Amino acid sequence: MKQLPFLLLGALMLTACSRPATEAPVAAKPASTASVASVSSKSKAAPAFTPPAEADIPEGPLGDEIRLGRAIFTDTPTQAHDYVGNGLSCSNCHLDAGRLADSAPLWGAWGMYPQYRKKNGRVNSFGERLQGCFRFSMNGKAPPLDSDTIVALESYAWWMSKGAPNGVKLAGAGYPKQGFKPPQPPDYARGATVYAKDCALCHGDDGQGQQVNGRNVFPPLWGPQSFNWGAGMHELDNAAAFIKANMPLSRGGTLSDQDAWDVAMYMDAHERPQDPRYAGDVAATRAKYHDTPMSLYGTTVNGHLLGSGAAK
Template identity: 35%
Template sequence: MTRHVFYRLTVIVGLAVALACSTQRAFAQTDAAPPLPKTDVVVWHVPAFDALPDDENGRLARYGRSIIEATYAHIGPDVANPAARYAGNNLACANCHLRAGLKKFGLPLIGASADYPAYSARSGTVSSLFDRVNQCLKRSMNGQPMREEDRPMQAILAYLDVLSTNIPADATITGAGAGAMPELDRAADPSRGAIVYARNCADCHRRDGLGVRRNAVLPEMGYAVPPLWGPDSFNDGAGTARLITLANFVHDNMPNGTSWIAPTLNPDDAWDVAAFVLSQPRPQLAGIERDFPDLLLKPVDAPYPPYADRFPVEQHRFGPFAPIRADIARLKETRGEIPNPNIR
């Protein structure tokens, strides 16, 4: 992917402290030389989008920012042009990638362009950034893939390229992902989580979890507060449908306005309320049983079978995860890999 480089008028998006959560990359080694040490990017220098040149690349990147911030208005299921209806719900990418991908531990998009191509355990192939965006459309947006030449896709890729302007290809960024709380030594408790939800979340997301629309009769205007479950939410194949991701996201970012530096919820509450949210109904992704050709590479909290280990679905959904990890480590040592039986 060509890097669109802009040298002037950068803004410092944030400062990090010692806690680091690195974006993982998986590239096959072509020789036996040891990998070079990676640069740890603590301060994010992001070009000022409104100061980008008024040329095709600048306009495309700003259009991409708009799609990330208001996905429903550009490619949502109710936009006027049926051919542009790639998203299957009225969420925005920024509902998960907070501040349009600029918030530390809010699933940031900084560095995404520098991270790809990368090996995807879910598909068993090397994926491009284009492939990764389409996976988000298919899962988090419960929609359908775009072609690489489609202008909205080109705009999203241009936006991501600008975010990575000052991120070296061999770097890791401080603040990637959603954080990494200590895990529970018990199963997360959806019943207890319901109490946490009523106390901390229901005022914004509603007691029914269906969010708050900007206009009840114009769904293409999206949500002031996104739904957490129900037909217009992310499906069961999304990354946020996994407990570890969602619990850490909640801990570091919720209620809205919370910073990872000073969380509102304690870890137990975050684990349990995430379990409650994920216990609620949501769209089902067809063909999800074919994810992860090598089952030993499947995340321990993937909430759907098949699995390589002996643990039930309920434990994969809510934990505890340490026994599962131990079993996976043993199987990797003795078996090497376990093919997914649903892939022929």
């Protein structure tokens, strides 16, 4: 296959890095109740939002369901083992149990659904969006919409978002991608240098992360236990924005824009599990699902056709 231009010749270190299980959670803004900052009608700035404190989860059956959702979110392989295909948890990419701004917090997503998603060409409910996470990021299978797993996760997201306006994009929602461009095209070799300096300590020289008692404290970034080629984190802009805002862990914002793009390229130029939409042909799968310069799937990097099978 024809190799793409140098812009795509690197691989993003999609540092989908979770906080270690033994580390204290990232502190959220102190609040006993959710709050939304008022914004002038003339202002184009997105409103700020502070999610409710964990201590405010109510007692009773509803609170039990919310707490179950939080448990699934922070330890997905244990709590939703029937639906996962790797060792990742939701909180590996949505930090601080889905609370942290600029790491796709739950409170920034709940109020934006239902919405049309180009990824599957139809309007999705929030539950369907969660199903996609299991299929792609967890490399597993979608829990039924009426399953305990989906209902608990929806309950947790609903509670986390109490007080937030519906249909309004909040400051800190998603990953901060707007206007985030690399000064130079991302470069694999530069990314390898950044990875060795700023990422390997946690994620390992081989990108396979670290485990304690069989549980990820730092997640694998590529290989058979990482997210698959259908996950949003395999796209360079998503990975670079996440890395810039959140990595290295507890030192988000310290990498330069160029370093974030380069290391994202380095990570995403490694093999990972196949896109579950694959129908036997890498080129056809790229043409149908990955026809964007942000995806390295179906391109050749260092002599290897990405998507053709696991390679170190």
